[in-house]
Amino acid sequence: MSASSGTVTSTGGRIGRRLVDLAAGLGLVYLFLPIFVIVAFSFNKPIGRFNAVWQEFTLDNWLDPFKDKALVDALKLSLEVAAIATVIATVLGTFVALALVRYRFRGGQAVNFLLVLPLTAPEIVLGASLLTLFLEPHLVLINHNFALGFTTIVLAHIMFCVSYVALTVKARLRGFDWTLEDAAMDLGAPPTRTFMRITLPLITPGILAAALLSFALSIDDFIITYFVSGPSTTTFPIRIFGQSRTATPPQINVLASMILFGSIIVLAVGTLFGQRRERRLNQAT
Amino acid sequence: MNERDEQGRKRARYSPWILLGPGMLFLFLFFFFPLYTLGRMSLSYRPSRFANPKFGWEWDNFSHAFSQYGSQFTRSFVYAALATLLALIIAYPLAYVIAFRGGRFRNILLGLVVVPFFTNFLIRTLAWKTILGDQGTVVGFLRDVGILGPTGTLLRTPLAVIGGLTYNFLPFMVLPIYVALEKIDPRLIDAARDLYSNTWRAFRKVIVPLSMPGVFAGSLLVFIPAAGDFVNAYYLGNAQTSMIGNVVQDQFLVQTNYPVAAALSFVFMAIVMVIVVIYAWILGTEDIA
Amino acid sequence: MSNRDDRIRHDQARLARLGLSRRQFLGRSGALLGGLAVGPALLAACGGSSGTGSSSGSDKSVSISNWTSYITDQSKKDFTKDTGIKLTYTEDINDNEEYFAKIRPNLSRNQSIGRDGIVLTDWMANRMINQVKWVQPLDAAAFPNKANLRGPLKAPGFDPTRKYSAPWASGVTGIAYNIKTTGKEIRTVQDYLDAPGTKTALTEMRDTVGLFMRSMGIDTATPTYSKAQPAFDALQKAVSDGKIKGFNGNEYVSDLGAGNLSAAFAWSGDVAQITLDNPDVRFAVPESGGMLWSDNFMIPKTTDKANLASDWINFFYDPKNAAILTAGIKYISPVEGVDAELTKMGGKAAALVENPLVVPTDEFLATLAIFGPLDSAEEVKFDKRFSQILGSG
Numbered sequence: 001m002s003a004s005s006g007t008v009t010s011t012g013g014r015i016g017r018r019l020v021d022l023a024a025g026l027g028l029v030y031l032f033l034p035i036f037v038i039v040a041f042s043f044n045k046p047i048g049r050f051n052a053v054w055q056e057f058t059l060d061n062w063l064d065p066f067k068d069k070a071l072v073d074a075l076k077l078s079l080e081v082a083a084i085a086t087v088i089a090t091v092l093g094t095f096v097a098l099a100l101v102r103y104r105f106r107g108g109q110a111v112n113f114l115l116v117l118p119l120t121a122p123e124i125v126l127g128a129s130l131l132t133l134f135l136e137p138h139l140v141l142i143n144h145n146f147a148l149g150f151t152t153i154v155l156a157h158i159m160f161c162v163s164y165v166a167l168t169v170k171a172r173l174r175g176f177d178w179t180l181e182d183a184a185m186d187l188g189a190p191p192t193r194t195f196m197r198i199t200l201p202l203i204t205p206g207i208l209a210a211a212l213l214s215f216a217l218s219i220d221d222f223i224i225t226y227f228v229s230g231p232s233t234t235t236f237p238i239r240i241f242g243q244s245r246t247a248t249p250p251q252i253n254v255l256a257s258m259i260l261f262g263s264i265i266v267l268a269v270g271t272l273f274g275q276r277r278e279r280r281l282n283q284a285t
Numbered sequence: 286m287n288e289r290d291e292q293g294r295k296r297a298r299y300s301p302w303i304l305l306g307p308g309m310l311f312l313f314l315f316f317f318f319p320l321y322t323l324g325r326m327s328l329s330y331r332p333s334r335f336a337n338p339k340f341g342w343e344w345d346n347f348s349h350a351f352s353q354y355g356s357q358f359t360r361s362f363v364y365a366a367l368a369t370l371l372a373l374i375i376a377y378p379l380a381y382v383i384a385f386r387g388g389r390f391r392n393i394l395l396g397l398v399v400v401p402f403f404t405n406f407l408i409r410t411l412a413w414k415t416i417l418g419d420q421g422t423v424v425g426f427l428r429d430v431g432i433l434g435p436t437g438t439l440l441r442t443p444l445a446v447i448g449g450l451t452y453n454f455l456p457f458m459v460l461p462i463y464v465a466l467e468k469i470d471p472r473l474i475d476a477a478r479d480l481y482s483n484t485w486r487a488f489r490k491v492i493v494p495l496s497m498p499g500v501f502a503g504s505l506l507v508f509i510p511a512a513g514d515f516v517n518a519y520y521l522g523n524a525q526t527s528m529i530g531n532v533v534q535d536q537f538l539v540q541t542n543y544p545v546a547a548a549l550s551f552v553f554m555a556i557v558m559v560i561v562v563i564y565a566w567i568l569g570t571e572d573i574a
Numbered sequence: 575m576s577n578r579d580d581r582i583r584h585d586q587a588r589l590a591r592l593g594l595s596r597r598q599f600l601g602r603s604g605a606l607l608g609g610l611a612v613g614p615a616l617l618a619a620c621g622g623s624s625g626t627g628s629s630s631g632s633d634k635s636v637s638i639s640n641w642t643s644y645i646t647d648q649s650k651k652d653f654t655k656d657t658g659i660k661l662t663y664t665e666d667i668n669d670n671e672e673y674f675a676k677i678r679p680n681l682s683r684n685q686s687i688g689r690d691g692i693v694l695t696d697w698m699a700n701r702m703i704n705q706v707k708w709v710q711p712l713d714a715a716a717f718p719n720k721a722n723l724r725g726p727l728k729a730p731g732f733d734p735t736r737k738y739s740a741p742w743a744s745g746v747t748g749i750a751y752n753i754k755t756t757g758k759e760i761r762t763v764q765d766y767l768d769a770p771g772t773k774t775a776l777t778e779m780r781d782t783v784g785l786f787m788r789s790m791g792i793d794t795a796t797p798t799y800s801k802a803q804p805a806f807d808a809l810q811k812a813v814s815d816g817k818i819k820g821f822n823g824n825e826y827v828s829d830l831g832a833g834n835l836s837a838a839f840a841w842s843g844d845v846a847q848i849t850l851d852n853p854d855v856r857f858a859v860p861e862s863g864g865m866l867w868s869d870n871f872m873i874p875k876t877t878d879k880a881n882l883a884s885d886w887i888n889f890f891y892d893p894k895n896a897a898i899l900t901a902g903i904k905y906i907s908p909v910e911g912v913d914a915e916l917t918k919m920g921g922k923a924a925a926l927v928e929n930p931l932v933v934p935t936d937e938f939l940a941t942l943a944i945f946g947p948l949d950s951a952e953e954v955k956f957d958k959r960f961s962q963i964l965g966s967g
Contacts, residue, residue: 016484020378020381021382024383027378028379028397031397031452032397034412034413034452035400035404037415038409038412047831047851047852049828050827050832052414052828052831053420053831053832070664070665091307092307093308096304098304099301100305105301114312115312118316120561121509122510122512122557123514124533124534124553125553126316128533128546129322130319131679132319132322133315134679135326140318145685147680147683147686149680159312162308163312220402222405222407222516223515223516227537227538230676231666231673231677231680231689236405237407240408241407242666244411245668245822245824246642246665246668246823246824247642248411248828256405256408257404259403259404260400260404263403264403271392271393334705337682357965418832420833436770436771438772440834441772523820523965524818525813525814527965538672538675538676539675540675540957540961
């Protein structure tokens, strides 16, 4: 379609097009400017406690990326939280999505609406409201007395991931041909087997995408976590917030760059895999 | 056969709720119920300074929130609105080029938009602090060309805060606009070009209206987190640029004045909701999600 | 200690012996109760083991929270080598109020904060010891070196017999500046306000307001809000005129070095540490006088390792260890005999004895003042006005 849209060629149009391209290019530069700084400063050899002024190039930071033990511990904690929250949120959210796509029932619209609400609530309100929940025992939660820490962080992360998972999976399931399921059942397959053999393989890519999104959201979350983390559970973002005020070792930039490159690889592999799959599906039909 | 049908229908009647149950229960316990506890806290009083707050219809917390923090409320919404506008200006051409001229590289270009956000939010904002620093190249250049005075600065100004907000929530603008643009049938554009015989008018009459759902969703996705943010104002602003997020953070997590903090959060949420509803009403778009 | 508390503690101990912490117990009974709280119960059951800091058996360990730049690697290593106690040391205290807010939800409900020792400034120590009572006495048997505590620090108003607290270090609040940006020496608060470039003050109210009060000749030893009002007005004016651009904790260190700041209210030891990297950064005690404060080691009431935590502080009350620490952090040591040990160390450490910011002389001490105690009602007034000026209130 890019070819077809190039048929009209007035001079004004061409200049306009160049301008739009230029604006888009500048937009990309803007997006990447801080990223270049982050990666560049991972090679900096700062004088003193803060890695804020460029001094000289060194590979030392990359050769010793895990030097700051507290930072590494925080990263481990974040990974742990993200893993648990992702698994639980993915299961809960996928069920919700299946219910919404697979069945027509009264209240479906309401559920849709309720799912969107957590996404539109400002993070600071989510964090604040969870903190008030955890400050006191409540009858609704069988008077459980929460201690701020690992548990409360994981609960908060599941909460904001569930909606994302449900909506992502739902979006992926919309085009799904549910008659396949009925066909399998008509051929005598029991429901569990139908689910395992037919439904699950078809919805897996959607679930994986949703899980990746959850993981990324969880590992990056600062504001909500800041409200519900206890005094001794320091996630990666919270550690960075603390560090930013006291000392910023270049290892922060090294770890951030590693996460960045790791994500790019995951994204690239995912895209390639998705394209291959799409092509195969296209060939099949 | 008949018997199985009977069973199947029964399943249809009950199983959506079985599937929905755990997830919705979780959202009830950890999203809806906390809003109630927040409201309850906002009407509590403190028997003594460090005692746990007790519920008691303490409406004073709200009048306190309104009277004391008016400027921070206004500032938050003004900054967020400006950031949303800037994000729209930057995101639209980007989404447009990716959708209509991306061709084979579409996915890669989309990836490029998302990739910067795989680094942590705080680290990105700190990087802006470095970029905008008084001794940095950017300030040096702007001073040389005379845009900034010889002692002009960027860091710790409202501009830096708005810039940071724009940057940090930009992908939330690009992606919905892209999705809306990508859905447009190319034949429609060709038809519009034939009809209006002018790319600009075709763009204005056809593409812009069709991309409105994306613009609408994107604006909300930028505006809401930007209005509630405290990190950008904390790193890039000064004492005169603090936003409502900074106040809520300070009252909850420094002063531990939980009732007033809760009242502030509540008022903030209410204002956001009103703005969203008015916005939806003006634009008349029904699908937000 | 009431009977009821004893009973609860007894029950908790019994549960602990059964291998269940209270949290786990609640979580598990929660799971039984109709599975309503599936999530929390499940998580409490799997996360419960990590949080509680009990069982001090053969493998002894202690967990300490402190401010940044308040320790050296050498001291940490020496401690473990000498005592055989494993150390988890976290620099996560950036601001007294903020740290208080962080521990409040857990300590107010008698839940562990995962720390066996914390370090807070005098006025916050007062709150912890006398107002909220969230600390327990130091273990006197494990802390014989308490005898080395310097005389003037022995009987502060908030802890007359030093039963609950031991000073970790003292310091001076003054003005740090980058001479390249200011172009001239800073001698007074007015100089600081008039200096070109960006300037910041401290989020620590007693430091910032204290310096302003002293610059206006207002006594800080017995502060009241009505006396302090002119200082607040001056501070407010400086902020609205853009002379003071912001308030921070330790961040001024990086910004001064990077040239983003020309001057800042600052803590003596921090500046002594950065001067090594950047000789342009200097520290001045205003002619009107600086503020003197101490940070105090305390043991939260929820840990059962008071003895090990006391071992920790005892180690640093040995003059030799104290001297090694002082040479590294460059704050004033509370330990008698540190100057002699510093001299023995020779080199740079010995030179510190001549530095009044590290080993203060009597005439230098005479120019400093403490910020006296505020009662709760007064404190609320101070805090409210200050947080208004900070922009978050």
